[in-house]
Amino acid sequence: MKISPQQDARRFPVNALETDLLVAGGGLAGVCAALAAARDGLNVVLIQDRPVLGGNASSEVRLWANGATSHMGNNNRWAREGGIMGEILEENLWRNKEGNPVMFDLLLLDLVKNQPGLTLLLNTAVYEVEKNGSRITGVRAFNAINETFYQVSAPLFCDATGDGVLGFLAGAEFREGAEEKEELGEKMAPGASFGHKLGHSIYFYTRRTAEPVTFTPPSFALKNITDIPRYRRLTSSMNGCDLWWLEWGGRLDTVHQSEEIKWELWKIVWGVWDYIKNSGRFPDADRLTIEWVGTIPGKRESRRFMGDYLLCQQDIIDQRDHYDAVAYGGWSIDLHPADGVYSTHDGCRQFHSKGTYTIPFRSLYSRSLDNLLLTGRLISASHVAFGSARVMCTCGLLGEAVGRAAALCHQQRIAPRTLAAPERIGALQQHLQASGCYLPRQRLSDPACGATVTTSSEYQLTRLVPNGQWLALAERMAILLPVRRGDSLPEMTFRLRAQTPQMLTLQLLGSEKSGNFTPELRYDVCQTEVADERDYAFRFDWVSDRDQYLFVAFDACPGVEIALTENRLPGLMTVFNSLNARVAKHTRQIADGDYGVDEFDFWLPRRHPHQCFPALHLREPLRCYPPDHLLNGHLRPEQQTNAWVPAADDAAPHICWRWQTPRTFSHLTLVQDNDFDNAMETVQMGHFYAVTPHCVTHYRLWADDALLAEVTHNHHSVREHRFTTPVTAREIRLEILATAGALPAIYALNFR
Incomplete structure (x- = not known):
């Protein structure tokens, strides 16, 4: 028995902590930052204001994490994020290939709790910052679950909160909304009609039942489905992230009006479900029930903080390689109308670059404060560039970059701005690559220390035997093969067949930019007539002027079939000039206006287990x-x-x-x-x-x-x-x- 006598007032306990690095925000960016810094020897405190980790990737929101691969819907081959972000993706595949959001929560919690030197504070919100001049010296935070205040002091701080709580409270310079076209020369900068900010979304899951299920909508549900101009897209089979375009709030303050936005999104979700269940247009919906509806919105955009470099549209489209590149992106520039689901515009405007682009370290710290690192959605980027860099796997890469940067700053007793100097940044770039973080168009110097x-x-490609399966050349198809400077491809033989004689054309294509997989260059072409089933030989009269990947591209010829093989070889791939509706509308990127972007064909692989490769024979071995x-x-x-x-x-x-x-x-x-x-x-x-x-x-x-x-x-x-x-x-x-x-x-x- 514990009896507390009456008192005039009481105080909650205060827990004082000292650490080397405080990371505020436990989304994927904050998790990767905290893990990277702790693995490099720092004592780290990770503060998260939710009961789970993962942010928009958690079971509270349930958005899939994606990045440069863009659902395998663009030309960024072999671009999946590495380092800690890659480790998380691979571990999730191993434990949770079914994609259960609750299991993904568990994975993140397990990684963080198992990491020596890392202290996790869940359900804890930062509410006050202490400063000494241009340096943050400490933060105060409160956990309403255990009724405890925390006072944390550190020499270095990382803001990964999504809304920039640390930077905002500390007075750091930030922006909200879109820049005008004239400021940075960004032709994708939106006008007033489209709107200057991205909104929030709430997702829901459905489940099919054995017996009919009725649904009575709440009083606040949307009454008139035609208020949603795109309501005809709704079907009874849509679920979860398929309805990402149930979005709203871009005209509001996406920080301080988040609760208002949430209620409007609930109104929309329950109105949509009422329409699906009760309109009579979807007879199969009588045996559907809602399994789950998000209780907090998935937020896309709020504050963006200013660093020493402002990432812009041209950095992405031109694929600029910065001297201080420490991460990369590859998602499209993906802008949504501010009115969201009520807009008459399409749900998004997406334009891809021809390959991956790099992100400079100068965008990953505050130019207002000496010891504040920025990661995730907070980095120094324009609204347009943010439209690409905001996706979660890219944010995870940025998190690892700032975590490892914090360790170097701590070891060398320098500020992040000092680490960004040309003579110093190489240490961070090499450290990232030595830890398994791929950086486009960079290399690790002497990884084997002179060995x-x-x-x-050594495997040498000579022959891949047929397996009895055939593929009709119903769409353009290409195999990606590497060639060295001064070499040409050997004569290639494929097994083909056609019921009636068909003229088949093969083109040898290449990319203008080294390392890209967008074939703008045509090096050579050859043709042959295909009739009966047999081996057909092709030879290209061409010598490469550089190391590069080539596209051996078959023109579409539905009357011709090509023999396939069981063999799958790393670094070789079959791609198709096809469409992935999740990230594009056509098999070619088409600009319907002067947006400052390129037009080019998409060449996409097929997902497991539907990948394929043609049987072939090379006259001379290819040393791949x-x-x-x-x-x-x-x-x-x-x-x-x-x-x-x-x-x-x-x-x-x-x-x-x-x-x-x-x-x-x-x-x-x-x-x-x-x-x-x-x-x-x-x-x-x-x-x-x-x-x-x-x-x-x-x-x-x-x-x-x-x-x-x-x-x-x-x-x-x-x-x-x-x-x-x-x-x-x-x-x-x-x-x-x-x-x-x-x-x-x-x-x-x-x-x-």
Whole structure:
């Protein structure tokens, strides 16, 4: 029994914490920032004002996380995010390939709670900031669940709150709404009719039942469905993120009027459900019930804070490579009308760049405050550029970048602005890549610290045998093959058939920008008449002036079929000039106005398990996977496959790194293929594989004759091995014992 006598007043307890880095906001950006900093040795406090982590990706909102892969609907091949964001996606595939949002919550909580040096405060909201001049010195926060105040002091702070609570309270410079076209020369800058801000959305799930279910709408439900100009798009089969366009609030203050926006969205959702259930237009809806409706909106846009660089439309469309690039994006510039569901405009205006673009570190800290890092939706970007950089997997990359930057700033006792200097930023870029973070058109310098490398074998592409399946060339199709400077493709033979003679055209296409997969250049063309089933040979009279990927493109010819193979090779792919309705309206990007964007064809892969590759025979072998790839510092297919692959008949594949004199190291990071083209959306969609086929699932690492590590049941592309006692050896050997079913592909073993 505890009896408290009457008092004039009481106070809630105060918990004072000191830490190296405070991260405010537990969405994917904040989670990745906190994990990265803690893994680099900082003590980190992560404050999250919700009961779960993940932000818009959590079970509270249930939006799938996506990024540069854009649902595999653009030309960004092998562009899935790496580093910690990639680790989260791969772990979710392993644990939760069905896409259960509650299981994704669990995964994030498990990662954060299992991380040494990281203190998590859930249900805790920052409400006050302490400053000393242009430096934040501490924050105050309150947890209404345990009735406790927290006072946290730190030398470095990271704002990942989405609305910029830290930056706002500390007085940092920020913007809301869209810039005028004249300020930055952005032709996509919206006018007053379209509106200057993106709104919120609320999603819902439905479930089919055995018996009819009735529905009585609440009093606040939308009464007249025709108030929604696009109401004819509604069907009884729509669910969850399919209804992202049930959006509203872009004309309001998307911070302080969020509750008003939420009630309007509830009005819309229940009005839509009333229409589906009770209008009589959807007879199959009588056995549908609502399983779940979001209780908080998924917010797209509010404050954007000013750094030393303002990312703009031209950075994305022109794919500018910044000297201080520490992350990348690849989602379309995706702008929505401010009136949302009530607008007569289309639900979105999307334009893609021809490839990935980079994001500079100068956009990831406040220019107003000396020790405030920015990540997620808060980065220094125009409204137009924000339309691309805001998506969650991109935000996760930005989170890791600022987390690892915080560790460097702490170690060197410097401010983020100092780290952005040209002579310093390379340390962050190299550290990110050494940790498995791919950066487009960059490379890790000397990943093997001067070692020579030998391998047990090398796969050389000569013949892929038919498997008895055929594919009609009903649409343009191409295979992506790498070629080196000064080389040409060998003569290629494909098995084809047609019921009546057909003229088939093959084109050899390439990309203007190295590393892109948008084929604007036509190098050569050849034709042949296809009739009876047999092998047909093609030869292109052309020599490459650079390392690059080529498109061997078959024109559409529905009367011709091509034989397929069972073989799937890493870094090689079949793509189709086709449409992904989630992110585009046509098989070609078409600008219906002067928006300052390019027009080009989309060349898209098929999702597992529907990927395919033609059977073929090459007159001379194509060396796609030589051992020297293991030393070039490239972590993805880009100009070349950049991977080593053993011969198909190699029963004991292995790699040896050797030095003339013994080397000492404390970290080994293995980077291997895990299908970086697979979008791996986190929730709702579900996926075919729990582990992609090329992944090395069982391996051993040896230092001279001593076993360093044995890993079983691996499902990650990046595996870091840290040794409490540094290892000294003349030789390191990687022994590959099993994969998830296909040939393995290794990019690098990084030594530190």
